[in-house]
Amino acid sequence: MNAFRRWVEHPEKSPVRNILFQIHLCVGAVLAMYIFLMSVTGSVIVFRNELSPRFSVEWLVNLHENLLAGSIGRIGNGIGALCLTLLCITGAVIWWPGIRVWRRSLTVSWRAHFARISWDLHSALGFWCFLFLLLWGISGIYFAFPQIFNALFVLDPADRFTDQGLYWLAQLHFGRFGWFAEAVWAAVGLVPGILAFTGMFICCRRVIYKKPSNPNTQAG
Numbered sequence: 107m108n109a110f111r112r113w114v115e116h117p118e119k120s121p122v123r124n125i126l127f128q129i130h131l132c133v134g135a136v137l138a139m140y141i142f143l144m145s146v147t148g149s150v151i152v153f154r155n156e157l158s159p160r161f162s163v164e165w166l167v168n169l170h171e172n173l174l175a176g177s178i179g180r181i182g183n184g185i186g187a188l189c190l191t192l193l194c195i196t197g198a199v200i201w202w203p204g205i206r207v208w209r210r211s212l213t214v215s216w217r218a219h220f221a222r223i224s225w226d227l228h229s230a231l232g233f234w235c236f237l238f239l240l241l242w243g244i245s246g247i248y249f250a251f252p253q254i255f256n257a258l259f260v261l262d263p264a265d266r267f268t269d270q271g272l273y274w275l276a277q278l279h280f281g282r283f284g285w286f287a288e289a290v291w292a293a294v295g296l297v298p299g300i301l302a303f304t305g306m307f308i309c310c311r312r313v314i315y316k317k318p319s320n321p322n323t324q325a326g
Contacts, residue, residue, distance in 0.1 A: 123199060123200055133192060137302075142299045146299055152280060154167060194240045197236075235297045241275075245275050245279035258272075
């Protein structure tokens with residue numbers, strides 16, 4: 107059985123997948139509180155324009171953008187965004203449970219025990235909100251390290267698409283396209299916080315009960 111077929115039919119037997127699972131687990135555990143903070147503050151400041159006449163939200167914006175630490179905090183956010191992107195990529199790989207049971211990773215078994223619900227939530231939300239999470243990761247990198255994206259101007263000397271692409275990348279980060287989009291962005295913006303909570307629960311349960319390395323057995 108070649109590596110690709112093993113991953114399709116029995117991903118739990120893939121050494122590469124198990125390595126990526128460990129990376130995903132460790133990075134997620136280290137960044138859990140940071141991701142939760144960015145998730146909650148990001149959802150609130152989506153409504154920055156609506157809230158500013160009544161409340162001073164500038165400190166919250168500063169917290170979300172710079173961690174209240176100026177340029178150093180912006181660099182920290184950039185590193186966090188890089189890690190979020192890494193979590194998205196590794197999560198996309200380890201999400202796949204195998205060709206026979208892949209549909210179960212799209213839904214949540216609400217009548218199951220809490221550990222099963224936590225695993226299902228982490229898996230299903232990660233799948234359905236993948237593009238949002240990846241968008242926030244990449245755009246977060248752009249805000250902190252815009253010079254990295256200068257390579258795009260080399261590929262597009264006339265700047266026909268690069269300027270527009272980066273403009274829309276920034277706009278999509280905040281979702282300010284009217285009240286409906288803002289409501290969607292604010293709701294989905296809480297998903298990283300939920301993933302951080304469920305991920306920490308999975309990690310702690312794994313340590314306490316010394317679960318085996320096969321990711322598919324975590325919520326058993």
